[in-house]
Each structure stands twice: as C-alpha cells, then as structure tokens.
Amino acid sequence: RKEVEQDPGPFNVPEGATVAFNCTYSNSASQSFFWYRQDCRKEPKLLMSVYSSGNEDGRFTAQLNRASQYISLLIRDSKLSDSATYLCVVRDTGGFKTIFGAGTRLFVKA
C-alpha cells in the first residue's frame, strides 16, 4: 500500500463547477499536511497547508481528518487556470521526510 494515496484522475469539469479531491495517508504519526499544485512540466508549488480545523483560501478549502487519516481539497467556481495536477503531501515530525501522492490531474474546460 502506498503511504499517500489520491483519487485517480483525471477530473474533467466545466468552468464554474465545484470539484473535490481526496487523499488518504497510512502513517498515523504524520504531522503536517499540504496540497501542492504542479503545472505541466513545471515544479510543484505550495497551494495551501491543511489544518485539523479546516482552512479556506479563496475558492479553495482544505480539510483534515486525523482519525480517518484523510485529507480533502475542495475547489469552488473552477477556472480554466485551475487546470493542473494537485499533489497531496504528508510530512513527518521535524518536517523533513516528505511523501507526495501521485497527484490528481484536473482539466477545467470552457
């Protein structure tokens, strides 16, 4: 079993749609959680950290359920520019060993 597993993609949605990505992790000792975005042939960039209380950044909402070892990302009012691969990231205590999921590809079409 992979340490971080994500929804298989790709997701094809129309502009304005709401889309949700899920991620599960296997190491219950994991301490920090993130969503990264990666555009085609580019490096990953931090989208947002994920906190136990849930957090929102504009159209993006992230949730963490430690008991279920589950992370989610919700994108509202999708834009064409949201088309990218979304990577779920889990980090251990001390912040160095970092495990990325395989990513979920999102295509937003006009």
Added chain:
Amino acid sequence: DTGVSQNPRHKITKRGQNVTFRCDPISEHNRLYWYRQTLGQGPEFLTYFQNEAQLEKSRLLSDRFSAERPKGSFSTLEIQRTEQGDSAMYLCASSLGLVGTTYEQYFGPGTRLTVT
C-alpha cells in the same frame, strides 16, 4: 532571482556515464531536499540535508547515487554508471528549518535526465 536554481536544466547521457547535477537553494534556507519524479507520479523523496549534514537517505538512493552539500550552501547529486531507469526529473527543494514553521519547501525547476 532569489528562488531555487538547478543546473543543468536538461541532460542527455549514454548508459554507463556519470552525471552530476547542481542545486542552489534559497540563501537563508538551511534545509535542502532532493526528489526524483517520473511521468504520472509525484516527487519521490531521495535525500535531505540540514546545513552540510545528510540526515536521511531513501532506500531509492542506490549505491550509484551520492549527494553532497559541502559548505551547507549548494548541493550536488551524482549518479554513477547511469541506467535507463534513471531517466526522470530530479527536483531540488529548500526550506527553513525553524521550529514552529511549516517548513514549506520551495522547489527548483528541476533537471530532466534522459539516459539513452
């Protein structure tokens, strides 16, 4: 440019040759990470430095791979006797190592290695 830089951006080599990649992290970052990414996969952790000390190595890092960060600034990743399976994007990232921070990692643009 104050971001993470990597050189070269592309490298084509023949099987059996040695290659070396360089990463220059953000200047005030004391932590440096190397990852490997293949098509359709997320980055896979290879190794990590805090200052000049290499503190963690993945089992993915075979004996043919070695990484250094001699003065706690730039880092090099060397692959000896390259194999076709080494073809991938090699990503470097850096972060601050301050307790209480999120240790956000900033990635460089990567070095794409093709072994023929």
